[in-house]
Amino acid sequence: MTRILVAEDETRIASFVEKGLRAAGFAVSVATDGETALTEAQNGQFDLMILDIGLPGIDGFGVLETLRGEGNPIAVILLTARDSAADTVRGLEGGANDYMSKPFRFDELLARVRLRLKDVQPDAAGSLQAHGLELDLKTRRISVDGAQYDLSAREFALAEEFVRHPGQVLSREQLLSRVWGFDFDPGSNVVEVYVRYLRGKIGAERIETVRGMGYRLR
Ligand code: CA
Numbered sequence: 467m468t469r470i471l472v473a474e475d476e477t478r479i480a481s482f483v484e485k486g487l488r489a490a491g492f493a494v495s496v497a498t499d500g501e502t503a504l505t506e507a508q509n510g511q512f513d514l515m516i517l518d519i520g521l522p523g524i525d526g527f528g529v530l531e532t533l534r535g536e537g538n539p540i541a542v543i544l545l546t547a548r549d550s551a552a553d554t555v556r557g558l559e560g561g562a563n564d565y566m567s568k569p570f571r572f573d574e575l576l577a578r579v580r581l582r583l584k585d586v587q588p589d590a591a592g593s594l595q596a597h598g599l600e601l602d603l604k605t606r607r608i609s610v611d612g613a614q615y616d617l618s619a620r621e622f623a624l625a626e627e628f629v630r631h632p633g634q635v636l637s638r639e640q641l642l643s644r645v646w647g648f649d650f651d652p653g654s655n656v657v658e659v660y661v662r663y664l665r666g667k668i669g670a671e672r673i674e675t676v677r678g679m680g681y682r683l684r
Contacts, residue, residue, distance in 0.1 A: 468583060469493045471515040473503035473529065474545065475522055479568075483516060486572045487579070500524030507533055507540055514541040514582055516575070517562070519553055527560060534561035541582045543575070558643050585630050596632035597683055599668065601625060610668045617667065620645065624660050628673065628683040637680035 470487055474480040475498045487494045495512075497503040500523035507515050507529070519526035530542060544557040544565040554565050563582050566575050586596050594601045600609040606622050608615050617625060623645045627636060638657045646656065661681055665673055674682045 467491075467493045468514070469495070469512045470579065471495050471497060471503065471506050471512040473497045473500075473507075473515060473521060473526070474518040475499060475520070476518075479518075479545075482572065483575065486576065490576055492579075498522075500526070500529050504529045504532055507538065508536070510538075512540055514543065514579060516543050516545060516579070518545040519547070519557070527556065530557065530560045530562060539587055541585060541587075543578055543582060545570075555643060581634070586632060594626065594629045596629045597672070599625070599629050599672070599683070601629050608668065610672075615667050617664075620660055621664050621667070624664055625668070628681070632683050635676045635680045635682045640680070 468491075470492045472480055472483050472487070472494060474483065474496065477498070480496045480498065484494045484496055495506060497506050498521075500521040503515070503517065503521065504524060506512065517526045517529060521529070524532075526544060530544070533540060533542075542562045542564075544554075544562040546553045546557065546565050546567050550567075554567070557565055563585065564578050566578060586594055588594050588603055592603045594603065598611050601607075601622070602609075603626075606617070606619070608617055608622070608625055624641065627641060627644055641657045642654075645660075661673055672683060674684050676682055
């Protein structure tokens with residue numbers, strides 16, 4: 467059974483998320499402070515964590531930083547305060563897989579949980595695989611149907627986003643925030659430019675343009 471850790475100190479929110487996830491068939495534990503959330507996440511029994519930023523003790527950023535510093539690959543969806551773009555960017559840069567702004571509708575959170583659980587996670591050797599692509603997270607090299615290519619750091623980060631979310635459409639804005647990670651000029655064409663570089667190396671047909679929406683690995 468898929469196990470989800472909910473780290474949230476507001477009991478009303480924690481309880482409504484817990485009930486909803488249980489009803490959707492997940493096993494759920496709740497942690498109401500940062501230390502407990504960290505310890506529970508470190509024990510490795512969870513597939514995904516819903517992590518509030520404003521936790522007593524260690525805050526959500528601290529929990530995330532410690533986990534990622536230890537190489538813990540647990541999928542993390544951050545709960546951020548409304549209108550806090552800075553928190554969202556900081557969270558995604560810190561290794562969160564996704565975020566929800568409070569207040570949120572439960573069905574929206576559930577949709578994100580299901581999406582994130584479909585994400586490709588690294589195997590024991592630290593490699594990510596999807597659609598004939600294999601990314602070695604240690605050597606930062608990519609293999610395409612067995613042939614190896616060298617990628618720049620940004621190309622690698624972009625390829626990693628595609629391989630982690632095979633078949634999902636990733637918007638320009640998602641790619642900007644996850645790969646470039648800060649307030650990049652939204653009018654910048656850096657995503658288009660790097661998608662072109664990456665296509666040049668791994669084959670144009672592998673990254674599909676979905677008109678008006680973004681790009682998808684296929
Ligand atoms: Ca809180």
